[in-house]
Amino acid sequence: MEEGSISTAYPELFRAAEVAIKDVICLRPGERVLIVTNPNRDVSTISRALYEVSSTITDDCNLLVQSVRSQLDLASEEVMGAIRTDPDVILSISHEKLGKDEEAIRNPIRIGERVYDHYFNYLLGEKKSRSFWSPSVTLDMFQRCVDIDYRRLKEDCELVKNVLDGGTSARLTSPLGTDITIGLEGRAAKQDDGDFSRPGAGGNIPAGETFISPELGSSNGVIIFDGSIASDRGVIILESPISCRVEGGYVTEISGGKEAEELKGTIKRAIERTNEWAREGRIPPYQLDAYVKNCRNLGELGVGLNRKARIVGNMLEDEKVYGTCHIAIGSNYDNDANALIHLDGLIRSPTLTVTGRGFERELMKNGELSAP
Numbered sequence: 001m002e003e004g005s006i007s008t009a010y011p012e013l014f015r016a017a018e019v020a021i022k023d024v025i026c027l028r029p030g031e032r033v034l035i036v037t038n039p040n041r042d043v044s045t046i047s048r049a050l051y052e053v054s055s056t057i058t059d060d061c062n063l064l065v066q067s068v069r070s071q072l073d074l075a076s077e078e079v080m081g082a083i084r085t086d087p088d089v090i091l092s093i094s095h096e097k098l099g100k101d102e103e104a105i106r107n108p109i110r111i112g113e114r115v116y117d118h119y120f121n122y123l124l125g126e127k128k129s130r131s132f133w134s135p136s137v138t139l140d141m142f143q144r145c146v147d148i149d150y151r152r153l154k155e156d157c158e159l160v161k162n163v164l165d166g167g168t169s170a171r172l173t174s175p176l177g178t179d180i181t182i183g184l185e186g187r188a189a190k191q192d193d194g195d196f197s198r199p200g201a202g203g204n205i206p207a208g209e210t211f212i213s214p215e216l217g218s219s220n221g222v223i224i225f226d227g228s229i230a231s232d233r234g235v236i237i238l239e240s241p242i243s244c245r246v247e248g249g250y251v252t253e254i255s256g257g258k259e260a261e262e263l264k265g266t267i268k269r270a271i272e273r274t275n276e277w278a279r280e281g282r283i284p285p286y287q288l289d290a291y292v293k294n295c296r297n298l299g300e301l302g303v304g305l306n307r308k309a310r311i312v313g314n315m316l317e318d319e320k321v322y323g324t325c326h327i328a329i330g331s332n333y334d335n336d337a338n339a340l341i342h343l344d345g346l347i348r349s350p351t352l353t354v355t356g357r358g359f360e361r362e363l364m365k366n367g368e369l370s371a372p
Contacts, residue, residue, distance in 0.1 A: 005052070006045070006048050006049040006052050007049075007052065010045065010049065010139075012143045013045070013046065013049050013139060013142065013143050014049050014052070014053070015147060016049075016142050016143050016146040016147050017046070017049035017050050017052070017053045017142075018053050019146055019147045020050065020053075020132070020146055020205055021050060021053040021054055021057070022053070022057075023150065023194075024132065024146075024150075024194050024195070024196055024197075024205060024207070025089055025091075025130065025132060025196050025197065026196075026197035027054055027057045027058060027089060028057070028058070029057055029058055030058060030060070031057075031058050031060070031088040031089055032058070032060045032061075032062075032085075032087045032088045032089070033054050033058060033060065033061040033062065033087060033088065033089045033090075033091070034062050034064065034082055034083065034085075034087040034089070034090050034091070035047050035050055035051055035054075035061070035062065035063045035064065035091045035093060036064050036065075036066065036079055036082070036083075036090070036091070036092050036093070036094070036098060037063065037064070037065055037066075037092075037093045037094065038065065038066065038067065038068045038069075038094055038095040038096075039065055039067070040068065040095040042095075042137065042138045042139045043093045043094060043095050043134075043137060044065070045139060046093050046134070046137060046139065046142050047063060047091075047093045048063070050091055050093065051063045054089075062082070062087075064078065064079060064082055066078065066079050066099070068094070068095045068096055069094065069096060069097050069098065069099035070096050070097060070232060071096070071097055071232050071270075071340065071341050071342070072100075072232055072269070072270065072273045072340055072341070073097070073099050073100065074099050074100045074101075074102045074282075075098055075099025075100060075101060075102075076099070079098070079099065080101055080102075080103065080119065083119055083120055083123070084119055086123060086128055086129060087129055088129060088130070088199075089129065089130055089131065090120065090123070090129055090130075090131040091131065091132060091133070091134075092120075092131070092132075092133035092134065092135070093133075093134050093137060094133070094134070094135050094136070095136060096135060096136060097135050098120065098133065098135070100117075100118065100340070101117065101118040101119050101120070102282055103119075104116060104117050104118050104119050104122070105117050105118075105277075105282055105283055106281065106282055106283070106284060107284075109122045111125075111126060114126075114335065115335055115336075116335060117335070117338050121335065124200055124201075124202050125200070125335070126200070127198075127199040127200030128199060128200075129199065129200075130196050130197070130198060130199055130200065130201045130202055131196065131201075131202035132196055132202060132203060132204065132205040132207075133202070133203075133204060133205075134204065134205050134206075134316060135315075135316055136235075136314050136315070136316050137205075137206075137314075137316055138314065141206060141312070141314065141316065141317050142205075142206070144308060145206035145208075145306060145308045145309050145317060145320070146205055146206055148194075148206075148207075148208075148306065148307070148308055149307075150193070150194045150195070150207075152307075153193050153194060153207065153208060153305060153306065154191075154193040154194070154195060156210075156305045156369060157191040157192070157193040157209075157210045157305060158191065158193075159363075159369065159372055160189065160210035160303050160305070160363060160369075161189040161190075161191050161210050163354050163361050163363045164184060164187075164189040164210065164212050164354060164363075165188055165189055166354070166356045166359070167184045167354035167355060167356045167361075168183070168184055168185050168355060168356050168357065169181055169182065169183050169184055169185075169218070169354070169355050170182045170184055170301065170352060170353065170354045170355070171352070171353045171355070172223075172301070172325060172327075172347065172350055172351070172352050173350065173351045173353075174224060174226070174347045174348065174349060174350045174351070175348075175349055175366075176224040176226050176241055176348075177222060177224045177243075178221075178222060178223050178224045178347050178350065179221050179222055180219060180220065180221030180222060180223055180246055180327075181219065181220055181221055182214045182215075182218065182219045182298065182301050183214060183215030183217075183218025183219060184212060184214070184215055184218075184354075185215045185218070186215060187212050187213055187214070187215055187334065188212070189210050189211065189212040190203075190210070190211055190212070190333060191203075191210050192204050192207045192208060192209045192210070192211070192320075193207060193208075193210075194207035194208075204316060204320070206306060206308075206309060206316065206317060206320055207306065207320070208304060208305045208306025208309060208320035208322075209302045209303060209304050209305055209306070209319060209320050209326075210302070210303050210305065211300050211301065211302035211303070211333070212300070212301050212302075213299065213300060213332035213333050213334040213336075213337070214249065214298045214299070214300070214301055214332070215249075216249055216297075216336065216337060217248050217249040218248075218249055219246050219248075219249045219298045220246055220247055220248065221245075221246055222243060222244070222245055222246070223243070223244045223246060223327055223345070223347065224241050224242070224243055224347065225238060225241060225242040225244070225327075225345035225346060225347060226238055226241040226242075226346070226347060226348050227311050227318065227321075227324055227326075227345070227346025227347065227348050228311055228313055228315065228318045228345070228346050229242060229259065229263060229343065229344070229345035229346070230315045230342075230343045230344050230345070231262050231263065231265075231266040231343065232266045232269055232270065232341065233262075233266070234313075235313050235314055235315045235318065236259050236262060236313070237311065237313045238259050239257075239259070240256055240257040240258075240259060241256055242254065242255075242256040242259050242260045242263055242345070243255045243256055243260070244329075246298060249297060249298055250293070250296045250297055250298070251267075251296040251298070251329055252296070254267075263329075263343070266341065266343060267295050267296065267329070267341070267343075270295045270330070270339065270340050270341040271292050271295050273340055274288070274291045274292050274295065274339075274340055275288070275292070277340075278291075287338070290337075290338065291338055291339055291340065294330065294331060294337045294338060294339035295329075295330060295339050295340070295341055296329060297329070297330060297331070297332065297337045297339060298327060298328070298329065299328040299329065299330050299331050299332035299333070299337060299339070299342055300326070300327065300328035300332060300333065300342070300344070301325065301326075301327055302319060302325065302326045302327075302328070302344070303324075303325050303352065303363075303364065304319055304320045304321045304322055304323065304324040304325065304326065304346075305320065305322055305369075306320035306321065306322060307322045309321045309322070311324075311346065315344050318344075318346055319344050319346065321346070322367075323348070323349065323367030323368065324346050324347060324348055324349075324350065324367065325346075325347050325350040325352060325364070326344045326345060326346050326347065327344075327345055327347070328342050328343055328344045328345070329341070329342075329343045329345070330342040330343050348367065349366050349367040350364060350366075350367060351364060351365050351366060352364040
């Protein structure tokens with residue numbers, strides 16, 4: 001990591017870090033902070049800025065560096081050991097991902113009917129810690145998209161959440177031919193609005209979306225991804241659209257150009273890694289079929305709401321772009337459809353209509369939020 005004061009060398013970054021620590025996570029004196037990062041320049045520099053700001057508030061701030069992890073890798077034992085000490089605040093500032101929890105995949109954590117395959121998710125789900133995570137964040141992105149109008153963002157996020165929470169289904173269409181209906185029964189939307197001040201709260205920084213896990217087995221139709229899409233080898237800005245047919249909540253057919261082949265390749269490699277981990281005992285045999293099947297599950301419907309974000313080929317920012325929606329293939333956020341992948345893909349200029357008991361509401365039209 002570079003030496004010297006971040007506040008002097010990177011004043012704009014230091015200002016953004018102050019916003020993240022003081023206004024977003026609302027760190028308090030005496031709290032214990034764990035920051036996990038990688039040795040890559042951008043994420044390590046951002047992490048140092050967060051560490052410097054945190055250290056002016058609490059004297060128990062810890063910065064841990066592990067080598068880069070992808071969607072299909074395990075977190076280091078040292079990182080998981082630190083997370084299992086139950087810090088008040090956990091910040092994951094990674095070049096790619098934090099990494100999977102081998103122990104919790106092998107022996108899932110069960111709290112009543114809730115099941116967790118990562119101790120980090122357990123801490124958030126049981127409201128023991130709060131967090132933000134910034135996979136693949138860059139200096140430019142952090143400086144440009146973190147210091148925003150959080151009051152307006154929260155209003156937009158709440159508007160979308162209130163409509164989704166009242167819905168039993170949503171229909172998403174787009175100019176290029178997306179036309180899919182997604183069940184919402186029994187689901188509650190989550191807000192990535194930049195207010196992570198309470199135990200159990202967490203989300204991305206940069207913030208800027210409201211998202212929901214589709215009702216299992218409920219989605220049917222066609223998705224035309226035309227913005228960007230995640231793969232296990234990086235985010236792809238789409239030169240030609242990818243068409244995905246969805247039946248009963250699962251992607252059954254993928255077509256298009258070279259980008260479609262890359263998506264197929266990612267899913268294929270995820271299934272191969274799943275089987276490999278099962279043979280090695282990292283995934284219990286009774287979970288194998290579900291993990292494999294969920295590599296094609298529809299795991300998320302999200303609405304981008306950050307007005308400073310733009311499509312840059314980095315999903316942390318891309319999925320926050322105002323005027324887009326995104327759908328993920330793979331695991332969901334309700335922890336009842338586990339998979340080794342979660343692949344977000346963007347749909348530009350969408351129209352989103354939500355139907356509930358006794359109402360139908362056009363929430364977004366051609367990428368613009370409708371008035372309350």
